[in-house]
Amino acid sequence: MNKNQPTNLAELTKAEIAKWLNGFDTVLTDCDGVLWHEGVAIDRVPEAVALLKSLGKEVYFVTNNGVKTGREIWKTATTIGYDIDESRIIAPIQAIAEYLQARNFRKKVYIVGSEAIRNGLAAAGIESFGPGPEVLQGTLNDYLAQHVATQETDDVGAVIVGFDEHFTFAKMLKASNYICSNSECLFLTTNLDTVHRYPEFRIPGTGALLAALETCVERKALQFGKPNAEICQQLIKSGKVLPERTLMIGDVCKVDVLFGHNCGFQTLLVGTGHNSVYELNEVLQNSSENPEFIPDFYVPSLGDITKLI
Numbered sequence: 001m002n003k004n005q006p007t008n009l010a011e012l013t014k015a016e017i018a019k020w021l022n023g024f025d026t027v028l029t030d031c032d033g034v035l036w037h038e039g040v041a042i043d044r045v046p047e048a049v050a051l052l053k054s055l056g057k058e059v060y061f062v063t064n065n066g067v068k069t070g071r072e073i074w075k076t077a078t079t080i081g082y083d084i085d086e087s088r089i090i091a092p093i094q095a096i097a098e099y100l101q102a103r104n105f106r107k108k109v110y111i112v113g114s115e116a117i118r119n120g121l122a123a124a125g126i127e128s129f130g131p132g133p134e135v136l137q138g139t140l141n142d143y144l145a146q147h148v149a150t151q152e153t154d155d156v157g158a159v160i161v162g163f164d165e166h167f168t169f170a171k172m173l174k175a176s177n178y179i180c181s182n183s184e185c186l187f188l189t190t191n192l193d194t195v196h197r198y199p200e201f202r203i204p205g206t207g208a209l210l211a212a213l214e215t216c217v218e219r220k221a222l223q224f225g226k227p228n229a230e231i232c233q234q235l236i237k238s239g240k241v242l243p244e245r246t247l248m249i250g251d252v253c254k255v256d257v258l259f260g261h262n263c264g265f266q267t268l269l270v271g272t273g274h275n276s277v278y279e280l281n282e283v284l285q286n287s288s289e290n291p292e293f294i295p296d297f298y299v300p301s302l303g304d305i306t307k308l309i
C-alpha cells in the first residue's frame with residue numbers, strides 16, 4: 001500500500017475487494033457526511049452498512065455531534081433505515097455524562113453549548129444550566145456587578161463547551177470566571193471541529209469557540225470527540241475492538257482519518273462529506289508534513305461498496 005496516496009476501492013478487482021474485506025472485523029463509522037446529510041440517509045449507504053453486518057462485521061457509529069444526545073442520534077439512525085443498537089453509538093454528550101458519573105460528580109455544570117447537553121446530563125442525574133441566548137446588557141461594569149461578582153462559583157464543578165450558535169462575550173465571561181475561580185473546576189468539550197460546511201460556508205465549529213475561551217483561561221479543555229483516541233479506549237481495553245482489525249470510516253481527514261491513525265485503525269475516507277474531496281486534495285499536496293491525515297483507502301460513497309462486493 002502506498003501511504004502517500006489512498007487506495008481507491010472503486011479501482012480494485014473483486015479479488016482485491018475480498019482481501020480488503022478480510023482485513024478487518026470491526027467498523028467504526030462517522031455519521032454526518034458518511035451515513036446521512038442533515039438527517040437524510042445517503043443513497044445506498046443503509047444497504048452498505050447492512051451488507052457489512054451480514055458479512056459479520058461489528059459496526060459502531062462514532063460522531064462528534066454535540067447538539068444531539070446519543071439517544072437522539074440513535075433515533076435518527078433507526079428512523080432512516082440503519083439497524084444499530086443504541087449501545088453502539090459513541091457520542092460526546094454521552095461520553096461526558098459517563099465521565100462525570102464515574103467521578104461521582106455532584107455539583108452543577110455550566111454549559112456553553114446546546115440544550116442537548118443539558119438533556120444528556122439530566123438523563124444521567126446531573127444538574128446544569130446555561131444553554132440559550134445570553135447577551136451583555138448595559139455596561140461591562142454593570143454586567144460584572146450583577147452577573148459575575150454574584151456567581152456562586154463554588155457550586156459549579158464543571159464548564160462544558162459544545163457547538164453554540166448563541167456563543168457570546170457574556171458566556172465567555174461567565175465561563176472564564178467559573179473555570180478560574182475554582183482550580184478544581186472541570187473544563188470539558190464535546191469536540192474540536194473548527195469549521196462546518198466549508199467551502200460552501202465557514203460556520204464556526206466548537207473548536208473555534210473553545211479556542212477563544214482556552215486563550216482567556218490559559219487552560220486546555222479535555223475533549224470527548226474524535227480525534228481523541230481516549231473515546232474508544234474502553235472498547236479496546238475490553239477486547240471488543242482490536243485496533244489492527246478495525247476500519248474507521250469518515251469524511252474529514254483532519255478529524256476522522258486522524259482519529260483512526262491515533263487509535264491504530266485502518267482508515268477509509270468517503271467523498272460524500274461537504275468538503276471531503278477538496279480537503280483530501282489539500283492533504284495530499286502537503287502529504288510530507290501530515291501523513292497522519294492521509295487515509296489508507298478512499299471510495300466516492302460508502303454506498304458504492306454494495307456494487308463492489
Ligand SMILES: [Mg+2]
Pocket residue numbers: 030031032033034250251252273
Ligand atoms: Mg462527518
